[in-house]
Amino acid sequence: MSHDDFNLEPVHGLPAALPAGERLLWQGSPRWRSLAVRALHVRKVGVYFVVLALWSGSSALSDGAAAGAALLAAATQIALGGAAIGLLAGIAWLAARATVYSVTSERVVIRFGTALPMTVNLPFSSIESALLRQHADGTGDLPLVLTPTEKVSYLLMWPHVRPWQYRRVQPMIRGVADAHHAAAVLADAMRASLERRQAADAGEQTRAEERVDGFAPPVRIVRTDNASTPLDLGPVVRA
Numbered sequence: 001m002s003h004d005d006f007n008l009e010p011v012h013g014l015p016a017a018l019p020a021g022e023r024l025l026w027q028g029s030p031r032w033r034s035l036a037v038r039a040l041h042v043r044k045v046g047v048y049f050v051v052l053a054l055w056s057g058s059s060a061l062s063d064g065a066a067a068g069a070a071l072l073a074a075a076t077q078i079a080l081g082g083a084a085i086g087l088l089a090g091i092a093w094l095a096a097r098a099t100v101y102s103v104t105s106e107r108v109v110i111r112f113g114t115a116l117p118m119t120v121n122l123p124f125s126s127i128e129s130a131l132l133r134q135h136a137d138g139t140g141d142l143p144l145v146l147t148p149t150e151k152v153s154y155l156l157m158w159p160h161v162r163p164w165q166y167r168r169v170q171p172m173i174r175g176v177a178d179a180h181h182a183a184a185v186l187a188d189a190m191r192a193s194l195e196r197r198q199a200a201d202a203g204e205q206t207r208a209e210e211r212v213d214g215f216a217p218p219v220r221i222v223r224t225d226n227a228s229t230p231l232d233l234g235p236v237v238r239a
Helices: 003-008 032-039 042-062 067-098 179-211
Strands: 024-028 100-104 107-112 118-123 127-130 140-146 172-176
Touching: 024 179, 032 042, 032 067, 032 172, 042 067, 067 107, 100 179, 127 179, 140 179, 172 179
Parallel strands: none
Antiparallel strands: 024 100, 100 107, 107 118, 127 140, 140 172
């Protein structure tokens, strides 16, 4: 599938038209500079090649080479470093161009991939909590903590995952410019969706009590009291 196939999407960033009653609330894409710095670590690569250039030049001088030869050795490393940074920046630009994060009234959708576009749907019922991290450049990340029964592949979704979280992989809305607004939209949508599920569960419970003689246990509600979660997403329904 080519990148031009994105033009065939019924709704930009979504693989199909939304079901009746579901609304698109927010969409965004990562800033490529944010991906380059935090996902592909171009600054660290640049520092590495600068150190390597200094070492190459000083090593050449200590071996008795002329100053010109030492400068050439250092310049070679700088050129290699520039090529590596350019390649990583290009990858970040392509990844940002191919990625669309969507928040609807029922789910989070992550469309990503340049050579092989893919879409991951994360219904709110599979999201336990969400985090918000702001960066100095104005961008921000929203990692999504999934319920224990939900599994996603770290390698498949990288770089749209929280770094170093391998056992419980956390998909992430990464490097977006309006992260605080996206977080507010997500929190409101998850809260509203939870209230609808609770109302539906209550209705099912009432009908079950009318059909079955005896007491039907209520839906168990567990509140997520995670101190590191700044978003008040409300309690989580456990099935």
